[in-house]
Amino acid sequence: MRLFTRLGPTATARITRTMLSAIDEVSANRWEAAKARAAALPGDLRPDKIKALTAAFSRELGAAGAAAGAAAAAPAVGTTATLVATLAELAWFTGRAGDLVLTMAALHGRSDPTVDERRAWVLAVLIYGSSARDELSRALNSASTGVTVAADDRIPVATIQATNRLMSRALARRYGTRRGLAALGRLIPIGIGAAIGGTTNYLTIRHLADHADRFFTRLPYSAIDTRSTDITDHQLSS
Numbered sequence: 001m002r003l004f005t006r007l008g009p010t011a012t013a014r015i016t017r018t019m020l021s022a023i024d025e026v027s028a029n030r031w032e033a034a035k036a037r038a039a040a041l042p043g044d045l046r047p048d049k050i051k052a053l054t055a056a057f058s059r060e061l062g063a064a065g066a067a068a069g070a071a072a073a074a075p076a077v078g079t080t081a082t083l084v085a086t087l088a089e090l091a092w093f094t095g096r097a098g099d100l101v102l103t104m105a106a107l108h109g110r111s112d113p114t115v116d117e118r119r120a121w122v123l124a125v126l127i128y129g130s131s132a133r134d135e136l137s138r139a140l141n142s143a144s145t146g147v148t149v150a151a152d153d154r155i156p157v158a159t160i161q162a163t164n165r166l167m168s169r170a171l172a173r174r175y176g177t178r179r180g181l182a183a184l185g186r187l188i189p190i191g192i193g194a195a196i197g198g199t200t201n202y203l204t205i206r207h208l209a210d211h212a213d214r215f216f217t218r219l220p221y222s223a224i225d226t227r228s229t230d231i232t233d234h235q236l237s238s
Contacts, residue, residue: 016171018091023126026098027119034102041107049107054209057100061093062202093201098122100205101212108216116160121215123167127174129211137220139163 041049101122105113113121120136128135140155143162 015090016168019094019171020168022091022095023098023119023122026095026102027122028115030099031102031106031113031118034099035106037099037103038106046107050104050209050213053100053103053107054206057096057209058202058205061096061205094126097126097205097208100208101125104209104212105216108213108219110216110219114157114160116157116164119164120160120167123164123171125208125212125215127167127170129207130214132211132215133218133220136163136167136215139166140220142166 038049038053041052043049043052102118105118105121124132124136124139140159140163143166144155144159
């Protein structure tokens with residue numbers, strides 16, 4: 001059963017707006033924090049830093065998922081209250097997932113991206129997962145029909161903005177449904193619900209980190225430049 005079908009179109013629209021607001025907040029205001037987080041990670045090489053980042057976020061969100069599961073299954077908590085709590089957790093998880101994506105971008109040496117570009121990164125990884133690079137390429141191609149790329153191979157910001165609108169339409173259908181189904185697992189008895197909540201978040205973050213790492217290893221386009229430098233100052237070809 002799909003959570004969004006169960007809730008209906010009005011609730012679905014509200015949930016989608018909530019998730020998009022979380023993504024907008026991360027994209028607009030948390031890039032500097034992501035860079036600072038990346039710089040503070042232990043390890044001398046990027047793989048070591050990525051391992052530390054993944055472990056830290058997995059522990060944090062796994063613990064939060066277990067707590068949400070235990071609270072949702074408590075006898076005094078009704079279904080309405082549970083759904084409200086679930087939607088709040090969904091927005092929080094989306095924001096933290098966005099933080100993870102941007103921190104991974106910083107680890108890969110992506111410097112001074114525009115807000116629109118950061119939003120595209122977060123949307124692509126959250127929605128498409130392991131196929132984020134290919135799907136972002138398709139969305140950019142669809143959005144750039146009739147648009148001439150600049151002589152220096154930069155993608156116009158207007159194209160990135162149009163691409164973000166295309167991907168936003170898929171947010172509730174793909175990413176939101178996956179997170180919603182995970183949240184429904186918390187409605188079962190206490191203990192089991194807590195285990196599902198914690199385990200689901202833990203595994204989701206580990207997959208998300210892997211998808212983001214692969215995405216930024218060979219980013220298809222950049223609104224700023226089609227080249228970037230990783231933390232070892234080696235050029236990465238797009």
